[in-house]
Amino acid sequence: MTDLSHLREDFPILSREVNGHPLVYLDSAATTQKPIQVLDAVDAFYRTENANVHRGAYTLSAEATDAYEGARAKVASFINASSPNEIVFSRGATSSLNHIAYGWGLNHLSEGDRVVLTVMEHHSNVVPWQLVARHKGIELVYLTMDDRYEVDLSGLDDLIDERVKIISVSGMSNVTGTLGPVRTMVEAARSVGALVVVDGAQLVPHSPTDVQDLDADFLVFSGHKMLAPTGIGAMWGKPERLEEMEPTEGGGEMIADVGLYESRWAPVPQKFEAGTPPIAQAVGFGAAVDYLTAVGMETVRDHEQEITGYAMKRLAEVPDLIVYGPSDPENRGGAVSFSLADIHAHDIATILDQHGIEVRAGHHCAKPLMRHLQVPATARASFYLYNTTDEVDSLVDGLFDARSLFGLDS
Amino acid sequence: MSSLDELYRQVILDHYRNPRRRGSLTGPHIHAEGLNPSCGDEFSLDLQIEDGVITDAAIQGQGCSISQASGSMMTDVIVGKTIDEARELTATFKLMMGIDVGDDPLDPDRPGAVLGDLEALQGVKKFPVRIKCADLPWTTLTDALDQA
Missing domain, CATH: 3.90.1150.10 (Aspartate Aminotransferase, domain 1)
Incomplete structure (x- = not known):
């Protein structure tokens, strides 16, 4: 048995009691506990480096920007992305999926197009597509689950045709633990030129992830399910997919120039990060992937x-x-x-x-x-x-x- | 008795496993449905009301022992009561659960306020997250009575 019990000392909350008994925390699929290394990183940022990012011409802002962008580089490296610019920081997997549904789906899908999902998807990989369907008249098609709790691929060949534009699938079910058939989906999608979105909320925290090997178009995940603070997550996308996506939120930080009636966007990934981002949370995210990398x-x-x-x-x-x-x-x-x-x-x-x-x-x-x-x-x-x-x-x-x-x- | 023994009294488990008046009414009736979206508990209630008196009731639903037993015990006490008496019972039950019912304190000894088996649900008070389970049938009852 791989003994990691020495790591428990890093998690202060694990030494508390609940209802007179030692806490036994068995809900990490909902959110994970935080090690002192993450808590310290967030605390140290606020104590010593706090300033807004990407705007000040002063030392503290430059340091905060380095910390924020450094976290992006760490997260990129954690999933073997080619460049930190392939990582868009978001509020989490849910907001990442909404970015994709609106930013890509709303601008590239039209009536009669199909989005393929599975019956095991979390609501966050169902409802955004339903919202796009209301606007664009697209059709949602579901793969079901067999009696061994695996995604049923028996009808896949009949399902995949030119109408399919996106296949969005969970890497791992938060209910059954079923691993999504990502590789099969990628092959099927390539045969008709569809995109593959992988909901990695339950996958990335729990196993080695290599986006080069995965070869999907998008991968989304949440920081708080992998030791990081709440309010931060990521959307990884292939550079060409991120380029052809429209922003879903407008505001500061995401523009190159703003006129009275028209504006131009900042380059990816800033294009998708309107407003002041969750800077300290990103720093915590960086510390979390450092921690996980050190454990292996x-x-x-x-x-x-x-x-x-x-x-x-x-x-x-x-x-x-x-x-x-x-x-x-x-x-x-x-x-x-x-x-x-x-x-x-x-x-x-x-x-x-x-x-x-x-x-x-x-x-x-x-x-x-x-x-x-x-x-x-x-x-x-x-x-x-x-x-x-x-x-x-x-x-x-x-x-x-x-x-x-x-x-x-x- | 431990808090858990107090929560899961025998009478509660009996109503959970053998709910009274389960089903639906066929004659003219009022229908109301309640749902706790956070936990998925569902409760539906049919009431037959004649001349201001609840003459029959039927329940359906799915959920935890507390919500389903509360509903079963509720139908036991409301049949035969007037609409006003059923509202008084509702207020009495909610007060027992520590739920705010506004600034109209009720006389606990008045007729119609006898909770009977429902008093077994007092143990729920020690489990604040479960109070809404016990209350679901009663909010559904209020919706039904408002239609009468």
Whole structure:
């Protein structure tokens, strides 16, 4: 087992108690905890370098700009982008997907065009396309999920034709942990000249990512799901895609020149970063990718596969527990959704919370997938580099307590 | 008794697993639906009202034990009550849950304010995030009564 328990000391919150028990944080698919290295970087920025970026002719502004642009370079390098200019900072994966839907979709799609999605997409990769569809009369087409919780590709050949302009797919489901068939999507898209957008919100934080190898057109991800502060995320795009995209927000920072009736845009990536950006958050994002790089993303992935495998094994010991997701821990991510007998997910979450164990309960912002799975809600435990097998054991003990409270045999 | 034992009383689990008056009404009735978008709990209510008296009720929905048991227990107490009495019960229940019902304190001993089994839901008060679960059927009831 890859032992990363020494890293827990870096995360101050992990030493607190919840409801009289040591915190067992199993909701990293929602947001991750922050190491002291990230907290210190944000704090140090505000204490020693804070100024607005890209405008002052004074030393402090130049230092702040270096810090902000330095973070962009770190994030670019983390996913092996060719240049920092391929990274647009955004509020997170959701705002990145909205940038793409509006900035590219609204300007390049027309009536009858198709956008292919999967039934496992997060609402953030569904609703922006629905909004574009209202304006442009495009058609949304969905790939479904088979009974092994994999995206069903059996009808793909029939689906892909000249009408398809965009395929937008999650790299990893935040509900089932299913890995999206990104490579297959890229090949299919190339055959008809469509673009591929990868929602990497659950993928980039958990495994090595190489955009050269991925060969998609866009990759989006959120900082806060990979140890960074909230309010910062990224949109990576191929340079030609970013060039042909229109800005979705106008304002300061994103212009080259402004007249009374017409303006010209700043070069990419500033073209997409109107207004004062989340500077300190970007600095924190840079520190987060430094931290993950130092641990090693292969190590992060190996640890997560091991802990997910251990969790699947232990959860199988709980009677009447159903895991909704692929069974092979090496072919899935660390988001493990489950139901337990007739105990509703919210009741499970309340009971676990009384044990200090924090899990998510509900529809996970993936209502189309919940309808497909025919469950109103699931409980979800999700893991990251700071989680331990002891915490999985606590989870299982808590689930047995839930059975007992609901009058079920242990 | 631990907070959890207080929350998941036997009577609550009984109503959760064996909800009373589950289904829908076929005759003339009022229909209202409630939804907690953050957690996905759903509750729908049919009420038959004759001469200002609730003569029948039916519920459907899906959600946690607290929301569904609260709804089941609610139908047990509102059938046979007048609209005004049902509103008083609603206020009494919300006060028990610590929900603000405005500046009209009710006399807890007045007729129509006997909550019966519903008092088992008092344990929910210790779980602030779950109060809205217990309250969902009652906000739905208010919507229905407003249509009467």
